[in-house]
Amino acid sequence: MVRHFLDVEGAATLPTDSLLMVERAVTDLLAVQAMGTVHGSAGLGKTYAVEQALTRAVIDGRAGRAPCWVKFPSRPTMRLVAAALLAELTRVPTGRGNRFVLTEQLLEELAPPPGGGGHVVVVDEAQSLNTECIEYLRYLHDHKATRFALLLVGGDGNWKVLSREPMLRSRIYRRVSVEPLTPAEVVRFIPTYHPLYDGVDGELVLLIDDHFAHGNLRHWAAFTKTAATLCAAAGTDRIDETVARNAFTLHGGGTAA
Structure with a gap:
C-alpha cells in the first residue's frame, strides 16, 4: 500500500489532474518500455503518484516485474550509479568491479526476458544526477541488449538537465510537470x-x-x-x-x- 506523508490516518488519494496524468504516463511507458520524467517542486505528490501508478500496474499484471527504485546522493559517480542499480535489480551486494564490469552485468540483467515484461527502473530525486550519470542511464536504456522502462522523478532541476541535452530530451516519451493545486x-x-x-x-x-x-x-x-x-x-x-x-x-x- 502506498503511504501518505506522515501516515495521516483517514487520508484519501485525491484524483487530481496531475495524479491522473502521471498514471497515464506510467501506463504508456510500460506499454512501450520507454523513457520518461515526472518533475515538479517538493511536496506536490510526484513520488506518491508514481508509486500508486506502479502498484496498480503490478496488480494488473502490466508491470511484468516489481519496479526497481533507486535514489542517489548528490552528484554520484557513474560507478556508484551502476553499482546501486545492479544491487537493487539483483538484491545482491556488488563487488569491487569497475564501472565497465558492472555495466556488462547490468546489460545482462536488463535484457528482455523470454516471456516479456521487462524491468521498470525508477530513479527518485533524479535532480541529484549530473549530465554524465543521466547519459549513462540513457546508454543502458538505448542499448540493443536491453529493454526496460525508465522513469526519472525529481525536482525541476531534473528537467533542466534533460532539456539541455538534445540526445536526452528527444528520448523522453512522456513528461509530466506536477504543479501545486489551484x-x-x-x-x-x-x-x-x-x-x-x-x-x-x-x-x-x-x-x-x-x-x-x-x-x-x-x-x-x-x-x-x-x-x-x-x-x-x-x-x-x-x-x-x-x-x-x-x-x-x-x-x-x-x-x-
Whole structure:
C-alpha cells in the first residue's frame, strides 16, 4: 500500500489532474518500455503518484516485474550509479568491479526476458544526477541488449538537465510537470481528502491554503495531522477556524509561499 506523508490516518488519494496524468504516463511507458520524467517542486505528490501508478500496474499484471527504485546522493559517480542499480535489480551486494564490469552485468540483467515484461527502473530525486550519470542511464536504456522502462522523478532541476541535452530530451516519451493545486482545485478536492474537512465552508479551506498549504499536498498532510490532534483534544470531528489558527501557531504561524 502506498503511504501518505506522515501516515495521516483517514487520508484519501485525491484524483487530481496531475495524479491522473502521471498514471497515464506510467501506463504508456510500460506499454512501450520507454523513457520518461515526472518533475515538479517538493511536496506536490510526484513520488506518491508514481508509486500508486506502479502498484496498480503490478496488480494488473502490466508491470511484468516489481519496479526497481533507486535514489542517489548528490552528484554520484557513474560507478556508484551502476553499482546501486545492479544491487537493487539483483538484491545482491556488488563487488569491487569497475564501472565497465558492472555495466556488462547490468546489460545482462536488463535484457528482455523470454516471456516479456521487462524491468521498470525508477530513479527518485533524479535532480541529484549530473549530465554524465543521466547519459549513462540513457546508454543502458538505448542499448540493443536491453529493454526496460525508465522513469526519472525529481525536482525541476531534473528537467533542466534533460532539456539541455538534445540526445536526452528527444528520448523522453512522456513528461509530466506536477504543479501545486489551484484555489479551484483546493475547494474541489480538499473536502474529500480527510473527514476533518467534510462539510467545512470553502472559505475556511481557502484560508488554510492561503495561509499555510499553498496548494502543496505535503503541507496539507502536515496541517491535517496537526489539526486532527487538536480536534481530538477538543472533542470535535470537524475543523473550524479556531482549530485552524491554533494549527498555524504550532507550525510557526504559517508556511511561506
